[in-house]
Structures are given as structure tokens and as C-alpha cells.
Amino acid sequence: MVSKAKSKTTAKKKAARKRSAAPRPPEYDTKMPLPENSETGESANDYYILDCEVHVMPEDYRRFIQYFEGTKTFEYAHKMCNWWQWINHRTGKPAAIHPGMDWNIDKIITDMDRSGVDQIALMRESFIDTAGDSAPFSTNQHVIDAIEKYPDRVIGVSNVGPFSKRKIKDILWELEYLHDNYNFKFSKFYQPEDCPINDRRLWPVYEMCQDKGIVAFFHTGITIRMGPTRYTFPVLLDDVAMDFPDLKIVAYHAGYPQWEELVMLMWKHPHIYVSYSILLPWLMRAPHRFAHMVGTTIQIAGHDRFIWGSDWPASDPHQSVEAILKLSIPEELQENYGYPQITQKNKAAFLGGTLAKLAGIDPKKNQLKFPGMAGPPAKKNTPEGDITRKIMRRKK
Numbered sequence: 001m002v003s004k005a006k007s008k009t010t011a012k013k014k015a016a017r018k019r020s021a022a023p024r025p026p027e028y029d030t031k032m033p034l035p036e037n038s039e040t041g042e043s044a045n046d047y048y049i050l051d052c053e054v055h056v057m058p059e060d061y062r063r064f065i066q067y068f069e070g071t072k073t074f075e076y077a078h079k080m081c082n083w084w085q086w087i088n089h090r091t092g093k094p095a096a097i098h099p100g101m102d103w104n105i106d107k108i109i110t111d112m113d114r115s116g117v118d119q120i121a122l123m124r125e126s127f128i129d130t131a132g133d134s135a136p137f138s139t140n141q142h143v144i145d146a147i148e149k150y151p152d153r154v155i156g157v158s159n160v161g162p163f164s165k166r167k168i169k170d171i172l173w174e175l176e177y178l179h180d181n182y183n184f185k186f187s188k189f190y191q192p193e194d195c196p197i198n199d200r201r202l203w204p205v206y207e208m209c210q211d212k213g214i215v216a217f218f219h220t221g222i223t224i225r226m227g228p229t230r231y232t233f234p235v236l237l238d239d240v241a242m243d244f245p246d247l248k249i250v251a252y253h254a255g256y257p258q259w260e261e262l263v264m265l266m267w268k269h270p271h272i273y274v275s276y277s278i279l280l281p282w283l284m285r286a287p288h289r290f291a292h293m294v295g296t297t298i299q300i301a302g303h304d305r306f307i308w309g310s311d312w313p314a315s316d317p318h319q320s321v322e323a324i325l326k327l328s329i330p331e332e333l334q335e336n337y338g339y340p341q342i343t344q345k346n347k348a349a350f351l352g353g354t355l356a357k358l359a360g361i362d363p364k365k366n367q368l369k370f371p372g373m374a375g376p377p378a379k380k381n382t383p384e385g386d387i388t389r390k391i392m393r394r395k396k
Helices: 004-021 059-065 069-085 103-113 142-149 169-183 200-212 235-243 259-268 287-300 317-325 331-337 342-357 385-393
Strands: 052-056 118-123 154-158 185-191 215-219 249-252 272-275
Touching: 052 103, 052 142, 052 249, 052 342, 069 142, 103 118, 103 142, 103 317, 118 142, 118 200, 118 342, 142 154, 142 169, 154 169, 169 200, 185 200, 200 215, 215 342, 235 259, 259 272, 259 287, 272 342, 287 331, 317 342
Parallel strands: 052 118, 118 154, 154 185, 185 215, 215 249, 249 272
Antiparallel strands: none
């Protein structure tokens, strides 16, 4: 008769063997091939890829505000992003490389090298309200430093809010300074910590963006932490689009869950575009849900209205690039809903062509070649990097 102690020891050994045999999620030094679609033979190197939403938040800076109670709401948001973006809910196992908590520019570039992403639109992360309006999670200077270190890869996104708590002359000065002196091409409006998208205090800022050709990025849809979601409803863009018909508008996160509302606004306003940043992993794990969204948008607003973005570090760029390479509309949905099929031309526009056109970037001249296995591209200067270096030399 087997003793209870021996039986318990045997069970522990079996459990240990099972744990050691379970696949571990890859880490940052894991060598990986580029994202690809084995069925079509496409890889990330076949396209110019521009990530419209990348956040820099170095841990050694964020620690200065961690004693504020409100910053704990961000920890919860990070936990929920982990659940949503990195877990395969059928298996309960990690589905992608998690970037950890130190979101510095070197780690960002490593992730983009792994994913075959040519250039990134880099922005500070504010969340200033979590620290009682004391300090943001990162600053525009972090973006400037990143541009100086990686001028061929990084394109600046300014964030000059909160607009309801600063003098308009200071806001406009900073916006103009960043865009004239560091080749910033985009500006981020993050309204949950501030005022609604259609608050008239923002009109002078929208006017400057329109006059200078700055592409305006908006957080739309549900907010992930402090700040009211009602400030970011997609319908609020209607007022902005009507008063600023030449302002190039990109709505992050598809206004989810009010994504159909956003699609109808795109139908009404030709200068509104949609980014599926943070939602792209759904293409891998909930393809029918996402196919409906893509199919509906194409059907109503047209093919070239999509802007690709990862929302790094909220989702994995490797997984997000692969999602687009594998994007297709199932025959069932084509027949039942009248959706068109996705073409390689559509993918090229989605992954970077459309945003590059809005920002005046030449996709072919700025496209790099990545060796795969997590290696960086061959040394190459890009036209955007040349512009940045020229601007920097004027400042010295």
C-alpha cells in the first residue's frame, strides 16, 4: 500500500515535470523570424510599416510619481491590457512577447526590429491627472531624445495638453516649437484628463495644426483609467471636422465600442481616418469580429481610410503586423454582407502608406530591410532622418 506521503511526493514531481515541459513565453533576447503569412508568402519586409501610436515611458522617470495614489489606476489598466492583449483565451497561455514595465526607446526599437516596423510615431504618455496634475508619465523631451538617438526611425508626436489647464499662448508656442525644430509631424489629443474633444478652447490648437499640416491623433472610445469616457465619444469629432475641413484627423482605437458611429463620421468627412491600434490582436484571436469591423468600414467609407498602429506597449507590434499580413474577409461574410476581399494594395495602405501620405513621407524611400531573427535593419539613412539631422545641425 502506497503511503500518503509518498503519493504526495510523486504528485509534486509530476506537477514539476509538467511545469518544466510547458512552453515559456519568449523574452526580449528570443530570436524570432519576421511576421509573415506563410500561405501568401508575404513578410513584413514586403511593406513600408509606420506605427502610428508608440508611447515612451521609461521606468527610471516614472518612479518619481509612483507615490501618488492615482497612479495605481494605471497598474490596473496594465493588468487588463495583459489579459486582453497577451493571453490566448482558448489556451490561457501567453500569445506574444510582453515588454515588461520599462518602456524606454531602446526597448521600443528592439521590438520594432523584431516586428519589421520601419518607422514609429513616438509620443509621450501623459496620465498627468493620476499624479494630481503634478507631472506626466513622460515628456516631450523624452521624444526629442529618442529622435536624436534614432533619427531614421523616430518621427515625433507632440502632446501639448492639458488644454483646459494651460494658457493658450504657452500651448501654441510649444506646439510650434516642437514641429519647427524637431521634425514632429503629428500631435496627440488625449482628452480624458482634460476637456471634451469639441471644447472650443481647443479651436486655436486645431487651427494651428490645420495651417501647419500637422496630423491630429485623437483617443476615441473607452478610456482605460481615470478620466470620463464621454470626453472621447467619436461623435464629438463631428464639430471639429465641420469647422476644420482641412485638418487631417486619425481616430485611435476605432472609437470602440462606438465604432459604427465613427464609420458614419468617416462617410460624412473625408478627412477622418481610423486607427485600429490596440484592437489588432483580435484579428488573430477573434477574426470574425474584426472582419465585420473592417468589412463595414470598407463598405461605407472606402479602402484607404485605415491607419495601422500597435499602441505600444499596450499591444505587441509583431502580433499586430502579422495580423494585417493575414487579414482577409471570410467567404461567408463576403456572401452574407457584401464585403469586398482584402488585397495587397489595401495592406500596403493600411500598414503605412495612408499615414505616410498624410504626413508627407515617402514610403519607398523610408522602407528598410530587416534580416529577421530579431536583428536590426542594415545601416541606412532615411530621408526623414536626413531632414531631422539637418534641423538638428541648425540648432547647434
